Amino acid sequence: MPTYSDNGPDPSEQDTNLPPPEQHARQYAAVRDAHETELIEDYVELIGDLLDHAGEARATDIAARMGVRQATVARMIRRLNDQGLVTNEPYRSIFLTERGRAMAEESRKRHGVVLQFLRSLGVDDATARIDAEGMEHHVSETTLGIMHAFTRSQNKAGD
Amino acid sequence: MPTYSDNGPDPSEQDTNLPPPEQHARQYAAVRDAHETELIEDYVELIGDLLDHAGEARATDIAARMGVRQATVARMIRRLNDQGLVTNEPYRSIFLTERGRAMAEESRKRHGVVLQFLRSLGVDDATARIDAEGMEHHVSETTLGIMHAFTRSQNKAGD
DNA sequence: AAACTTTTTTAGCCAAGGCTAAACTGTGCA
DNA sequence: TGCACAGTTTAGCCTTGGCTAAAAAAGTTT
Numbered sequence: 001m002p003t004y005s006d007n008g009p010d011p012s013e014q015d016t017n018l019p020p021p022e023q024h025a026r027q028y029a030a031v032r033d034a035h036e037t038e039l040i041e042d043y044v045e046l047i048g049d050l051l052d053h054a055g056e057a058r059a060t061d062i063a064a065r066m067g068v069r070q071a072t073v074a075r076m077i078r079r080l081n082d083q084g085l086v087t088n089e090p091y092r093s094i095f096l097t098e099r100g101r102a103m104a105e106e107s108r109k110r111h112g113v114v115l116q117f118l119r120s121l122g123v124d125d126a127t128a129r130i131d132a133e134g135m136e137h138h139v140s141e142t143t144l145g146i147m148h149a150f151t152r153s154q155n156k157a158g159d
Numbered sequence: 160m161p162t163y164s165d166n167g168p169d170p171s172e173q174d175t176n177l178p179p180p181e182q183h184a185r186q187y188a189a190v191r192d193a194h195e196t197e198l199i200e201d202y203v204e205l206i207g208d209l210l211d212h213a214g215e216a217r218a219t220d221i222a223a224r225m226g227v228r229q230a231t232v233a234r235m236i237r238r239l240n241d242q243g244l245v246t247n248e249p250y251r252s253i254f255l256t257e258r259g260r261a262m263a264e265e266s267r268k269r270h271g272v273v274l275q276f277l278r279s280l281g282v283d284d285a286t287a288r289i290d291a292e293g294m295e296h297h298v299s300e301t302t303l304g305i306m307h308a309f310t311r312s313q314n315k316a317g318d
Numbered sequence: 319a320a321a322c323t324t325t326t327t328t329a330g331c332c333a334a335g336g337c338t339a340a341a342c343t344g345t346g347c348a
Numbered sequence: 349t350g351c352a353c354a355g356t357t358t359a360g361c362c363t364t365g366g367c368t369a370a371a372a373a374a375g376t377t378t
Contacts, residue, residue, distance in 0.1 A: 018212055018224075019288065025226030027292045028201065032366090034293055035194070039335080042187065053177055059356060065177075067184030067191075072336060074357055079334090091343055091356060118302060121309065127301045129178065133186045134193055138293025142286045143277060150280065191336090198365080218326060231366060233327055238364095250326060250373055 031138070038137040041107045042066075043076055044085055047094055048104030056093040110144060111136045117147035120154040190297070197296040200266045201225075202235055203244055206253055207263030215252040269303060270295045276306035279313040 018024060046065060050057040059077065063070045077094060080086040085100035096104055114136045118128035139147070177183060205224060209216040218236065222229045236253060239245040244259035255263055273295045277287035298306070 018208055021220070021223045023288075024224040027289050028224075029226045030289050031201075031293045036334090042190075049177055060354085061180070064180045065183040065187070067188045068335085069337065070356070071338080071358080075335080078357095121302075121305050123302050123305055126182075127299050129182075130186050130189050131297060131299050131302050134190045134297025135294050138290060138297065140286050140290050143280075143282050143290050146280050146282055195364090219324085227365085228367065229326070230328085230368080234365080237327095 034137045039076075040080065040083070040085070041103060041137065042133075043080060044096065044100050044103045045107035045111065047086065048096060048101065048108060051096065057095075058093055062094075107136070110139070113144055113148050113151070114139060117151045120151045193296045198235075199239065199242070199244070200262060200296065201292075202239060203255065203259050203262045204266035204270065206239075206245065207255060207260065207267060210255065216254075217252055221253075266295070269298070272303055272307050272310070273298060276310045279310045 019027070043062070043066070046062060047057040050061055050065075054061065059070050059073045063073045066073065077086060077088055080100070081088055084097055085103060086094050086096055088094045111132060115128055115132040118131055119125065123131065178186070202221070202225070205221060206216040209220055209224075213220065218229050218232045222232045225232065236245060236247055239259070240247055243256055244262060245253050245255055247253045270291060274287055274291040277290055278284065282290065
């Protein structure tokens with residue numbers, strides 16, 4: 001178990017001051033907001049991937065890849081439909097609306113940037129995939145841009 | 160709105176293959192697991208910070224900093240108590256148990272590493288704080304170690 | 319000491335996202 | 349053609365984590 005206390009400047013020794021209460025609250029609010037959209041985005045992204053890769057997105061496959069039951073997927077699909085992100089007729093495959101496609105594309109891109117960034121930092125593939133899945137929804141546009149630039153510079157340097 | 164499609168190797172162009180279903184499911188399961196402990200850790204970390212910084216952790220302050228109502232805090236405190244992370248007598252300040260202190264310390268360290276890493280990447284302070292808050296629970300030990308090393312090397316280079 | 323204010327707690331509502339069980343639809347094969 | 353099985357949907361349960369409203373305790377002020 002690493003302790004990060006060997007020597008040199010220690011990044012875990014941040015300035016010990018707490019942010020002012022309102023700013024602090026905004027930080028947590030941002031996390032809560034992210035959580036609300038997170039799962040929606042994951043479903044939409046996965047449906048997009050399945051459509052691209054397998055030609056269709058069936059509830060069974062979504063359930064298997066999400067690691068949840070089909071009943072859970074069915075209800076989520078209804079919610080996505082309510083929000084105008086997918087179209088679905090009973091017992092048929094699921095398709096993305098224009099908005100759904102846009103969200104899937106956005107999500108896929110964001111996911112890709114984070115994943116490649118982690119890899120270019122030197123994180124092994126399996127770990128990078130897990131971390132990217134969790135991190136992707138919490139990375140701001142600003143940070144995403146910086147990650148993208150970093151990855152590109154690393155790749156260039158690696159040539 | 161950045162498109163990440165200017166030129167050069169594009170990190171968003173990841174290999175298009177989906178992971179095998181079981182691995183994919185494990186990734187999502189990891190995210191769900193993280194979500195379960197996330198809020199607990201945030202509360203414990205905040206309580207630890209308040210104890211260190213203000214000498215006591217009162218429900219009002221926790222509520223203000225979390226950006227939620229006191230009723231929400233009260234119920235969460237009971238849950239933390241049930242899990243053996245805090246001790247509290249009615250109408251008194253809250254304290255951490257040994258386990259709670261360990262979790263707070265762990266969390267604080269992790270948070271610090273991620274925050275400093277983002278800063279040393281060049282992310283502005285306000286953004287780094289928000290992103291760190293969300294990312295911290297989704298960063299594996301492996302990645303955390305790499306972030307820590309990166310930050311130290313950057314700081315050294317910056318001298 | 320009594321009254322008022324603040325803090326804490328409790329009770330109860332709601333939505334989200336898991337689950338199981340059971341009903342229903344569609345498909346493929348005898 | 350009809351039947352069995354796989355896939356899908358619905359119904360209903362549970363926990364979590366927000367909320368408001370109201371009760372109870374603590375603290376403060378006159």
